[in-house]
Amino acid sequence: MSRSVQLGSSPLLASKTPVWRSKLIVAAIALGFIGLIGRAAYVQVIENDFFKRQGEVRFARTLVLPANRGRILDRNGLLLASSVPAPSIWANPEDMERDPAKLRQLARLLGMSMAELEKKLQDEDKTFVWLRRQLDEPVAREILALDIKGVYSIKEYKRLYPEGEAAAHVVGFTNVEDQGQEGVELVFQKALSGKSGSRRVIKDRLGRVVEAVGEEVPPEDGQDIQLSIDSKVQFFAYQKLREAVQEHKAKAGSVVVLDAQSGEVLALANYPSYSPNKRVNLSGEQLRNRALTDTFEPGSTMKPFPVALALEKRLVRPETPIQTAPGRITITGSTITDAHPHGVLSVSEVIQKSSNVGTVKLAMQMEARELWEMYSAVGFGQKPQVPFPGVVSGRLRPYKTWRPIEQATMSYGYGISGSLFQVARAYTVFARDGEIVPATLLKTDQQVAGVRVFSADNARAVRKMLGMAAAPGGTAPKAQTIGYSVGGKTGTARKQEGKGYAGKKYRGFFVGMAPIEQPRIVVAVMIDEPGNGRYYGGEVAAPVFSTTVQQTLRLLGIQPDLSVKPQVVAEAVEESF
Amino acid sequence: MIARLSVLLMLVCVVSALVLVHSQYESRRLFMALEVERKEATRIAIENDRLQVERRAQATPLRVEQIARQQLQMRMVSPAITQYVHVPQTPQAPEVRP
Helix, strand or coil: CCCCCCHHHCHHHHCCCCHHHHHHHHHHHHHHHHHHHHHHHHHHHHCHHHHHHHHHHHHEEEEEECCCCCCEECCCCCEEEEEEECCEEEECHHHCCCCHHHHHHHHHHHCCCHHHHHHHHCCCCCCCEEEECCCCHHHHHHHHHHCCCCEEEECCEEEECCCHHHHHHHHCCECCCCCECCHHHHHCHHHHHCECEEEEEEECCCCCEEEEEEEEECCECCCCEEECCCHHHHHHHHHHHHHHHHHCCCCEEEEEEEECCCCEEEEEEEECCCCCCCCCCCCHHHHCCHHHHCCECCHHHHCHHHHHHHHHCCCCCCCCEEECCCCEEEECCEEEECCCCCCEEEHHHHHHHCCHHHHHHHHCCCCHHHHHHHHHHCCCCCCCCCCCCCCCCCECCCHHHCCHHHHHHHHCCCCCEECHHHHHHHHHHHHCCCEECCCECECCCCCCCCEECCCHHHHHHHHHHHHHHCCCCCCCHHHCECCECCEEEEEEEEEEECCEEEEEEEEEEEEEEECCCCCCEEEEEEEECCCCCCCCHHHHCHHHHHHHHHHHHHHCCCCCCCCCCCCCCCCCCCCCC | CHHHHHHHHHHHHHHHHHHHHHHHHHHHHHHHHHHHHHHHHHHHHHHHHHHHHHHHHHCCHHHHHHHHHHCCCCCCCCHHHCCCCCCCCCCCCCCCCC
């Protein structure tokens, strides 16, 4: 028998559906649609802004685009400071995985003992602990490869200073937050740091950027700062200074090398110094940029200035004789003496032999105002126009308050003070034929206009005297160097202590220029408290000047102006064949 | 006729919608690839900086001098052991012929 369903005769179809049922369903569906339309209108029209915002919060992110800190370059474009990425490692002790084997490896990579690491992670309530900041990138990568739960890295930058301690005082350094703390890093902080940018992006569930929204604000990288420093000159100057300070058991020393024509600082070094890459236990002694921030009485290095003014005022000529016997002079009750009494000296010889009496006799013939104007014009009592933290102006009292004895002592460098930098800059007046130029730490390519202080003839005449001082018979024959003619003035000043002068504490100076006919560089050297018996500027500072001049002129590619007995084997023996 | 046209238009509409979805997907995929390359470019630029610093650190005057003195037995030049070659001043650099 066949079993079939009789579809045509289903009892369900047989019964008649009431009309209200279909109407109810249509009404219900219509209501549903009305509800949906209402909701759509609510979401898309009425509260549209709110929902849009809520959506964006969930997928749009603002990324900060960090700006790179600018580099610091020397005059030849060599790096003095640059930033490299150095990730910092941090941990969340609260939910950290504590597998002893892994922790031991971590401690080894962090360069700390297991005990140290455990101490850092001890407090389990904390949620953030720095483990080590600014690690080398490869090490950080190894740490992350250990894959310890609760250990993370943050991208940070570290400043590196390849030149090390030689240029430390000029370049300065930044702190761990990449903010300039000293030197050029501090002064040019704004230009170096740049401006970070930002961009809005949409990220997907896996955190990948899938779309950019709106305008991107690109980061403005910090500018590169090119200094006038020549890193080789800087290095040699620092090296020679360090040797001299150590040899003479001195407390400290400074050297400044200026380009005589443009006023650019080619080198500026101090000893003791520090390594900017490893700054632990730094003392103020090491940090201080003495050449710019310490003032002192320049002693005999001042003498050429009143002498030049006397020439300028036509009071004397270089060959005019001056009676310096018996080696002392009394001014309003105070006696000024010469270290070695001389007889009659010409004006040139006064500089050559560094006679206090001769200089004082010249200075007393001039008015205080004239002297004050000249001292100011060459930069004493004026803050040098170099952008540097802690630059000092030195001391030059107003001439109306000068007593006669002060006018006298100032002429040989007591009762007036300045920094080594100021003294070096003042000497450019002789190097540039009577014009003084502003000193600069930044590289300049333009011709610099100077301000005339002395006539060219008088400046040349003083230069000749300075040449004599550095020749045999002068105070500093040790300033001479092979191949180049030099000229300069020694200075040995007693150090001030409290109200008076210290008994056996001296500063030895030498300030000079080379080649003397057409000076290219001015070099100033200061050795503070030489403790080895010898303390005269001609003994302690002049040799530093000599070697610095030698190396600097060679590096600048300047031909010797003196004939040198060559030791070159010019003719090689011919090979026999 | 009208009915057929609307079916056709509906089909076109569906296809265009699918193309839109696809191109949106494609654009995000390409954007992601671009992002990856950008990151790589930044990384390489940073690596370049780092290597430059390293090269500089290897060639500081201090290191050069030490190696020159100790390993290569060199000494400082001075004018006494330098021969200066004087090039006559000519208004124009002489032509170099191969």
